[in-house]
Amino acid sequence: MAGLSRRALARQLEAIEDFSEPAVELEQYLTPPELAAHLCHLAGLQGDLEGQVLDLGTGTGMLAIAASLAGADRVAGIDVDSGALELARRNERTVLMDVDGSSDGETPAIEWLRGDVTRHPFSITEATVVSNPPFGAQRGNRHADKEFLETASAIASVSYTIHNEGSQEFVESFAADAGGEVTHAFRAAFPIAKRFEFHTAAQETLEAEVFRIEWARG
Template sequence: MPGPSRRALARRLESLDDFAEPSAALEQYLTPPEIAAHVCHLASLQGDLERPVVDLGTGTGMLAIAAALAGADRAVGVDVDAGALALARENAARVGATDATGWIRGDVTRHPLSVGDATVLSNPPFGAQRGNRHADRAFLEAARELAVVSYTIHNEGSRSFVESFAADEGGEVTHAFRATFPIAKRFDFHAEAEATLEAEVFRIEWGDR
């Protein structure tokens, strides 16, 4: 049975709550429903939701919940922040995705998972904070360990880095698309009421282990 359309999926995701008190250090921003819907609709079309789904750095639970609504039997979100996981659980309940989602507290760089045939979804930190450059690399490394296929969201201009990393690890970028990432003023260092980041999303097929 086909999953919901991309538009219908985005509409359901719009009801999810954002962080009430986001952490700047953890770069806690809401993954836009449109991007989550695009990623998970594509994953559904590719058959990538037919295997276990892991959302690394799940935050509000947006990607894990989107995967569940798009047809995944099981989607597990991993996050280091207990408050984020509590919010993710509430969001899953809000849209009726509780049975298909699970939540684990853990550091992505020392994740507690032993699965090796998952589909990984992740909106990692863009490394915008001082001293956090290349923060997304650890998420790609974890995806390489866990996934057959991964979908990750990165700052604009990351294509050469992502393609090089994938190639070095026996993987290949099969799909890439741009995405607009609106960010409302959340922290004192934000100068504008709302900013728009240009992001890039990559689907990677990882080679034999």
């Protein structure tokens, strides 16, 4: 299936269902459809969707589904939360049926795996990773995004990850230490609806930063 345009991709992703009871300790937030479309459209333009694509900490399945719609050959999403995977499967059925008119249309099925990203089951080294890792805002989650980058550096030839504002120096330093290089970086709005008791506004918009990293191999 040919990849959708960025605008068409974002429209399709708007049908993705959010968490009904998000887990605060897992920092479960819906990746904005426009941001997911931007990230995966860029990955398609860079030729990064031709092999195995892995969505680490897939949550609602937003990035995995976006990658599939953008033209990825093979997509898998992994998450530690079984409830999130049930939601991701439901979102896959909803969105792909909207595109193809049936649940077994031209878009390849996504493989959903339960597992801990930091102790992943993958034995590959040439995947494309897409991920919206926890920003590390909650107690006990500090440096959570670093753990996701460590996994990406081990299994990917290229990765696209979303981070909190002010992460560029950290991400560039981590990539360099691991033999990688940040090739693209851009800022993006990350709206978050009021979901938890500690949220004081109906909606807050964070400034996120997205990085494409090429990881050295061989």
